[in-house]
Each structure stands twice: as structure tokens, then as C-alpha cells.
Amino acid sequence: MPRRSPPSGPAPHRGHTATRNPGPHPVPTPSPPTVTRRHLRRSTLTVIQTQALGKVGNCQIGVSVHAASDTASCPLSWRLFLPGSWDGSVAAGRRARCRISEGEHHRSKWQPALDMLDELAAVGLRPAVLVADTGYGANADFRHGLEDRGLAYALRVKGEMTAHAESAVPLQPLYGGLGPRSLPRYRTHPVSLREHVLAQGRDRAAADDTEADRAGPA
Template sequence: MARADQRVKGGLYLRGLLLDGRRKSMQPMAGRLGMDHQQLQQFMTSSTWPVDTVRARLARRAVAVVRPQVWVVDDTGFPKDGTSSPGVARQYSGTLGKVGNCQIGVSVHAASDAASCPLSWRLFLPGSWDGSEAAGRRARCRVPESEHHRPKWQLALDMLDELATVGLRPAVLVADAGYGANADFRHGLEDCGLAYALQVKGEMAAHAETVAERDAWVAKQTTPPARGT
């Protein structure tokens, strides 16, 4: 951060996240820090600082400290009472264990036996936040026009691509069946040359690629000719 006041407020914001207290929104955090919450709010919502650069530096630092054996892709639900927060909707949350009114954040974590730390994260925008009927609340929440609904697995692949551009790649990537059961996600990992261990659903059938190709060829050769040919 180029300006001294930005560095000071950035440090205060991080301290506020680490202090005791259940609520981590601006006003409660500012109260614990003994500062005006509007200053903290302005720093996060209006101040111009290079988010991508800061995120990349934090990711490099986290990998150096955690020394992860694996990276973890997961999503987390944040319960909400109203409908004004960006991305809030009635949707399934693993955190809640049910469908509820919440936001969903998708994250990539570095994990070891000793620690886990997020390397990157994205807010999931449900499809209900796209389209003309959502224009009013998108404007009130300052959702950029470029941001639209993307599947959670695609957000995860986007983050992995961005981390790769700053020289960070996992030894092995793990995720639950919410991601592992998605063929597009698995193919995306393979296209990136990433090793992975993914949970899948019990009813899923799997075959070695060579076996699938052989069976398709055998089926084609043994199909009886159509009547009249």
C-alpha cells in the first residue's frame, strides 16, 4: 500500500479480525479497536489499494508459514437475517447443515497437520442476483457490473489459475463431493496438471479411461445391424 494512512488502517483491520468477539462486521470491530467505524468502512469500500497484489503477498506468506501438505477447496455459509448483503439468498449451507438465508464464500486453503490458512476466496453470487429484477439491490450493494453468477467449482478453478500466476501450486488438492462429483471441475484440474484426491458420491461409477474407450469400441462392433440393412 503506497500511502501511510492505508497501511495504518490495513493493520487495524487485520487486528480487528484477530481480536476476540463473535461479530466481525465494521461497527463491532471498530468499537473493539477504539476508532470510528466509518473510517474503517471507507478504507474497505472506497479506498483505492491493489487488492490482487495484497492477496498474492498474503498467499505467498501463508504458504511459507503453513508449509502445506495439501490445498483444500471448500465453501462456507454466513447466516444473514435480511436480504441486503451481496449474494445473500436461501441456499444450502454446509455450515448450517440445511437450506437457510445466508451468503456463501468459496475458498482455497493451504493445510498442514498444524495449521490451515485461506490463500484466496470468492463470494458466490446465486443466479437470483443476475437479471434485471436484481438490478436495484446490486446497485445498493455496489456489486460490479462485471460480476455475475458462476458455479462454485468455476470460482475454485479461477482462484487456482490466479494462484498459479504468482508461482503457487499445490502438491495435492482435496475437496468434498460437492466438487469431486462435478466432472467439469475434475477435468479443469487435469487440464491444469494438478494432482487431486476428491470425495465422490457412493453411487458414482468410474472406469479407467482406456477401459471406457475399449467398451465403447466393443459396443459399436457388436451392435446388430438395423432391420432392413
């Protein structure tokens, strides 16, 4: 009986790993949040990654997608992250020693993250909610990519980031008849996310006080 050729490339193997059922305890489905995170491993690769380690370390950096619940987390897909210093002829020697293929090059972490989500969606795995840290939450391209894919998400962000209120609507300036038309613009200035949160708290406290006044003394 002829032997069947193995699937080409790593994608089929990752899809099989993400969907296989190891006995009576199935791999978590996309119903729990899907978490995108970094993982570290000691290696000969030299990567300066102070944000993840809190120090300078000698390690590999990976981007991975996990199915997570309150009690467990299961990796579904992963990618090696290559810094920009590993591209070009200067890095040819160490790339060869580490057996890095010619097609692998530096990409921002959010790009392989979206690739993995597309790969998982192709085998029927879409997260109910996707959770990621500030490195992804502060990236507008990543957020737009999630919205383009119709994915619900809860991303950690920095308080100093700015945004308009939900009620703010960009207005189209009147066309004067000369030159190109102006792009729609907001009439209000964005404020920090911290101030948005504080304003929500103040509004909620005021609403609670109003309800208490209407109810009268207990």
C-alpha cells in the same frame, strides 16, 4: 517523494496475502494439501443453501482455497458466490445496495475455484495435492480442469457415481466408408464407485488368503 499508486484490482492483494510471511511462523506452503471449501457469514444477502447449512439460512456463500496441514489451515484466496437469482434487472436494486460490481455474475462454484488456483500458480503457489468435497468431486468439468493443469487431487465422490475400470480402453469401431466416423467407445458397462471399492477389497482379501496358504501354518 511521489506516492506509489496502489496495485489495481484485488488479485495483487490476494497474491501478497497468500505469500507473505507473518513473522517467525511462515504461512503454510503448497506442500500440505490445498483445500477448496465454502465459508458462511451472516449478511443481508439471502441465499438458499441447504447443502452447506443443512437448513435454509440468510448468509453469504464464498468459495475459498486454503493451505492445510494436520494442525493448521490458512486461507489463500476467496471469491463471493452469487446465485443466478442475483443476475438480471430484477436484482438491480439489491445488487446496488450491496455494492456488487456490474462485472460480477453467477458462476458455478468450480469456475472461480479454478480461477483461484491459476491466480495462486501465477505467484508460485501450486499444491502438492488438492483436496475438495463432493460438490467439486462430482463435477467432471472441475476434474478435467485439474487434469489440464497437471494438478494431483483427492476428491470426495458419491458412491453411486459410475466409472470404468482402470484397465478399460475405448475402442475405435471399424469405418464402414459412409458418413462420419464413429467415436471411440467402451465395450464394457461402467459400474458404481461403491462396487469398484468393494471389488478391490475382495481382490485384496483373496490375495492375502493366497499368501497365507503359501506361507503355511504359523
